[in-house]
Amino acid sequence: MRGITASRADGMTIGQISELTGVNIETIRYYEKIRLLPPPLRAANGRRIYGSTESRVLAFVRRSRELGFSLDEIRALLRLGGPGKASCREVRDIATLHLDDIRAKISDLRKLERLLAATIARCSGTTAPDCPVLDILDVQRRN
Amino acid sequence: MRGITASRADGMTIGQISELTGVNIETIRYYEKIRLLPPPLRAANGRRIYGSTESRVLAFVRRSRELGFSLDEIRALLRLGGPGKASCREVRDIATLHLDDIRAKISDLRKLERLLAATIARCSGTTAPDCPVLDILDVQRRN
């Protein structure tokens, strides 16, 4: 008769949970230091011990980071997903704000891309004295 | 009889060149400290004095930063645009590498945007116990 949340992944070292979740060992300790993650159990020799719950949370954090959430946003998401009472609306609000951020960044980068690409296209590649790339950066060049 | 490179913008204080170029005062001093910019002349009282040449360079740096060039890339561009001998090919190479970076970032962000938007769309906004946003982040949630 196994525990309800038990899995094959209990009793891991920090190296094992790092392997399992793909999060760097130093990063895991860093997350603990800034209190993004609660301090785990310790073995008699002082080493950290992780279980399946910890690995689930850590995987969540990693996925959120990959999606570009800041650690503060993740902190909020963890609180909301925490002790029941998770309000889907609040989670959606955080995610929506983040989506707006992403869209603004994409729009900015696209403008940059067009400008830079057009400029480079005008570039002969020879050792011409006036370079269009330098020109576009240096508005006052032709003074 | 005025000097060849003289303009109305000579003999500025750091506050004035900051105003003119839109670069923060602290940032200008920071650029000097990391040797992105050469140390300017000083007045008898020790204050920095800038002229039109400095403001041209600083505007170039600002524009390059807006286009997302790193300070190291800008350092290289300044060297290339520096004492004549500017090879347009080298400038184009730096800009092209940077353009590749920008395109990769856009592509990454677009993937994120699609994933996040689709997830949020599945969100009812009610206080449903299983939130699609948390679900997609927390792969093992339904254990």
Place this chain on the structure above:
DNA sequence: GCTACATCCTGTAGTCACTACAGGATCAAG
């Protein structure tokens, strides 16, 4: 001349999200 206030100076520390060490303890295998 005096008083305010703005502007300048240097130098240090904080931001974000890590990463990289230094210097030591402990463990597992041969």
Place this chain on the structure above:
DNA sequence: CTTGATCCTGTAGTGACTACAGGATGTAGC
């Protein structure tokens, strides 16, 4: 019993700034 891997704590470095502390000037009004 030695070697090498893994772990521990703590500090410092990254990029590109920003913010402040604490002090020295400059400028304007009275």
